[in-house]
Amino acid sequence: MAVAEYDVVVVGAGPAGLCCATRAARGGARVLLIEKDRRIGGTLHLSGGHLSAGGTSLQRDRGIVDSPGAHLADIARISQDTGRADLIGLVVEHAPAVVEWLVDSGMPFDPETPRIVYGHEPYDVPRTVYGVEGGLSVLQVLAFDLDEALAAYDLTLWTSSPVTGLLTDDSGGVVGIEVYRDGDELEIAAGAVVIATGGYGADAELFAERHGVALVTVAARTSTGDGIHLGRSVGAGIQGAGTYLPTFGGMPDPHTPHRANWAERLLLTTERPPREIYVDRAGRRWIAEDEPSIDAKERALTALPEQVFWTIFDDDAVGRSGGGEPPIVLGWDPDDLRRHANVRPGIHAAATLTELAALAGIDPDGLVASVASYNAAVAAGVDADFGRTHLPAPIAAPPYYALHNQGIAVVTFDGLDIDDRFAVRDEGGVPIAGLFAIGEVIGAGATCGNSFCSGMLLTPALVFGRLLGERLGDR
Numbered sequence: 498m499a500v501a502e503y504d505v506v507v508v509g510a511g512p513a514g515l516c517c518a519t520r521a522a523r524g525g526a527r528v529l530l531i532e533k534d535r536r537i538g539g540t541l542h543l544s545g546g547h548l549s550a551g552g553t554s555l556q557r558d559r560g561i562v563d564s565p566g567a568h569l570a571d572i573a574r575i576s577q578d579t580g581r582a583d584l585i586g587l588v589v590e591h592a593p594a595v596v597e598w599l600v601d602s603g604m605p606f607d608p609e610t611p612r613i614v615y616g617h618e619p620y621d622v623p624r625t626v627y628g629v630e631g632g633l634s635v636l637q638v639l640a641f642d643l644d645e646a647l648a649a650y651d652l653t654l655w656t657s658s659p660v661t662g663l664l665t666d667d668s669g670g671v672v673g674i675e676v677y678r679d680g681d682e683l684e685i686a687a688g689a690v691v692i693a694t695g696g697y698g699a700d701a702e703l704f705a706e707r708h709g710v711a712l713v714t715v716a717a718r719t720s721t722g723d724g725i726h727l728g729r730s731v732g733a734g735i736q737g738a739g740t741y742l743p744t745f746g747g748m749p750d751p752h753t754p755h756r757a758n759w760a761e762r763l764l765l766t767t768e769r770p771p772r773e774i775y776v777d778r779a780g781r782r783w784i785a786e787d788e789p790s791i792d793a794k795e796r797a798l799t800a801l802p803e804q805v806f807w808t809i810f811d812d813d814a815v816g817r818s819g820g821g822e823p824p825i826v827l828g829w830d831p832d833d834l835r836r837h838a839n840v841r842p843g844i845h846a847a848a849t850l851t852e853l854a855a856l857a858g859i860d861p862d863g864l865v866a867s868v869a870s871y872n873a874a875v876a877a878g879v880d881a882d883f884g885r886t887h888l889p890a891p892i893a894a895p896p897y898y899a900l901h902n903q904g905i906a907v908v909t910f911d912g913l914d915i916d917d918r919f920a921v922r923d924e925g926g927v928p929i930a931g932l933f934a935i936g937e938v939i940g941a942g943a944t945c946g947n948s949f950c951s952g953m954l955l956t957p958a959l960v961f962g963r964l965l966g967e968r969l970g971d972r
Contacts, residue, residue, distance in 0.1 A: 499664075499673055499686035503529040503653075505969045506674055506687040508660045509724065511539025512955060513936030514693030515639040516962025517969070522652035524970015529685060530643075530652065531676060533659035533719065537640065539695050540717050540937070544632030547614065548959075549624050549952025550592035554600060556611050556624065563622050565589045572950050575618045575792075579740060579946030583917040588944055588953065591960045596626060602638045605629045615767045617949035618792035625951045635955070660723070663690065663731050663932070670930030671731060689931055689969050692921070693962070696909035696937040697722030701755055707911045708741045710804055714906040715747065715759040724938035728913045731932065734924040737911035740942030742949065743804055743904025745795050748826075749843040757905040762827050763808060765791060769823035770887050773810035774871050775902075777801050780854065780863020782871070785885040792948065795904070804904030807857055809868065813894040826900075834898070843901030850897055857899040868892050908954055910947075912940025919965045933969075935961040 503526075507518040510532035518530040536542075551568030568589045572580070600606075610626040613619045628634020646652045655678060664673035664684060673686040697703045698716025703725065705711060725735070745765070747757030771786040783806065784797045798804050810825070819830035826834060838846035839856070847853035850868055854861035872891035874880040880888060913921050913934040920928035936958045944950070944957040 499684045501529075501683075502686040503527050504688045504972070505529070505691065506531065506685060506689070507691045507693055508674065508727070509539065509693035509695060509936065509938070510534075510537040510654070510656070511693060511695055511936055511958070512541055512635065512639060513958035513962040514539075514691070515643055516959055517691055517693060517935060517966035518652060519639075519642045519646040520963055520966025521970040522646045522650035524967055526970045526972070527651040528653070529687070530654045531658050531660055531674075532654070532656045533723070535657050537643065537654075537656065538632075538636045540720070541632035541636040541639075543715075543717055544955060546627040546630075546632035546635050546955060547952045548592070548596060548599075548626050548635075548956045549620070549950070550596045550626075550956065551589060551624055553593050553596045553611070553624075553626070555596065555606060555626055559611060559623070561611060561623055563624055565593065567622065568592070568624060571620045571622075572953065575620075575950050576946030576948040579942070579948070581736070581943045584915075584943050584957070585953075587917065587964070588957045588960050591964065592956050595956065595959045595963065599635070599638055602641070604634050604638050606634075614951045616765065616791060617795075617951065618790065620951060632955070635959075660727065663727055665731055668930070669731065671932040687931070688972070689933060691965065691969070692724040692727060692913065692932070692934040692938050693936040694724035694727075694938050695720045696912070696941075697725060698906045698909050704906065704909070707738075707909075710904075712755055712906060713747065713749075713757050713903045714755065715757050716906055716908070720909070720937075724934065725911075725913060728921055728932070728934065728938075731929060732923045733921050733929060733932070734914035734926065735911055736914040737940035737942030740940070740945070740947040741910040742795050742947060743798055744907045744949075745791050745798060745904070746902045747905035749901060749903070751841050757903060759905075760827070761829065763825065763900065763902065764823055764827060767791075769825070770889070772814040772817070772889055773808045773825070774867065774892065775806050776809055776859060776864060776867055777806050778859060780860040780865070780867050782867050782883060785880065785883040787885050787887040795949075798904045801904075806902050807859060808898075808900040808902055809853075809864070809892060810898050811892045811894040812896050812898075813890060814892075815898065838896075838898060845899045845901075846896045848895050848897075853897045853899050857901065859899065908937060908941045910940050910942040910945075912938050912943065915939055915943075918968070919961060933965060935965055
């Protein structure tokens with residue numbers, strides 16, 4: 498027996514869920530917003546808060562010419578048309594209004610934006626924007642909106658309340674939820690249930706099932722695939738198969754298995770010309786280390802066993818880092834790197850390459866051969882194997898170093914299949930009555946395809962949350 502009834506129940510108080518709940522309440526719906534964490538915001542607590550839109554006032558103020566059409570064309574180029582065209586079209590159409598709403602709300606944007614972000618395949622024009630406090634800048638706006646809606650409209654917020662199941666009627670439509678709150682299992686009836694629970698970047702079992710590799714992640718610890726499990730329990734289909742792409746090169750967290758250390762990472766090629774080589778478990782090089790495209794490196798990384806590689810360099814490279822040259826690892830000077838070697842997980846040093854290979858778990862013959870071949874390329878000034886052009890010095894000054902690197906999950910690409918009105922569809926493509934989904938639970942592949950498109954995760958969450966909330970509030 499249901500203990501309460503609402504017009505709309507929104508499960509998950511991240512960016513998508515917050516927008517949806519407040520908009521639905523402002524439209525006149527009786528709304529319950531439920532969050533399993535003790536705080537609202539979801540991934541905004543970790544996110545850089547990147548948004549993208551074509552033709553905003555922030556661009557016009559800098560003399561940047563852009564439009565939704567140009568934004569759409571750039572996404573198609575970067576993703577090679579592997580995303581959901583219908584959903585991406587909705588995003589780029591409504592993205593400028595989202596940015597202007599944040600401007601009008603007084604969100605302080607970082608003065609370096611709009612800019613082109615080079616961490617992944619870049620846009621052609623500067624259109625990425627973010628607040629001075631990253632995701633927290635967006636959260637401040639959403640939290641203010643939430644407080645206003647809680648005070649003025651029929652909106653209720655429950656935190657520390659995990660949703661454990663969906664209620665269905667005889668025809669399979671969703672008519673409510675089961676939630677664990679204050680030690681009790683409660684049933685809540687609802688005219689519409691919106692799943693906005695985020696991704697599965699902290700669910701090792703689901704990640705391995707979807708992608709066939711072990712999970713190494715920097716995702717929020719609350720990203721445990723709850724929404725996908727809820728959707729599957731009522732027959733929801735899953736979209737995004739084949740769009741997964743790892744983020745390049747995270748080092749192991751020193752304290753927690755299956756997590757990467759994002760705060761201390763290798764600088765990218767765009768940040769530091771490499772003096773190192775990359776080798777796989779067999780000790781073989783697998784790409785030109787000075788390849789400027791992170792997208793190309795990420796795609797090559799997917800072909801490596803377990804998406805694992807090692808960065809190999811010598812003490813001469815260490816000595817040059819952090820002084821006249823950028824550091825090898827963000828925030829580390831040479832003494833830091835030497836001090837962590839053979840103490841921190843995944844950071845090894847040895848007097849010989851053979852000893853280094855034994856410590857790191859690399860084939861010794863393969864490593865010795867690869868370093869010798871690379872040193873010969875430096876001497877000749879030509880890398881015949883991979884076409885690398887930046888060949889500053891041989892790897893010849895012991896001790897030698899190996900840093901374990903791993904393709905890591907920042908976001909997850911598969912998710913609940915939805916139509917262009919955000920209704921969850923079953924495995925046959927038929928909408929499930931009463932059930933909707935927005936945010937990362939629909940999968941990054943829906944709006945990015947097989948790529949990382951700057952701003953095309955948070956922007957869709959805000960756009961879809963606003964659109965769905967307005968629609969449900971008018972019902």
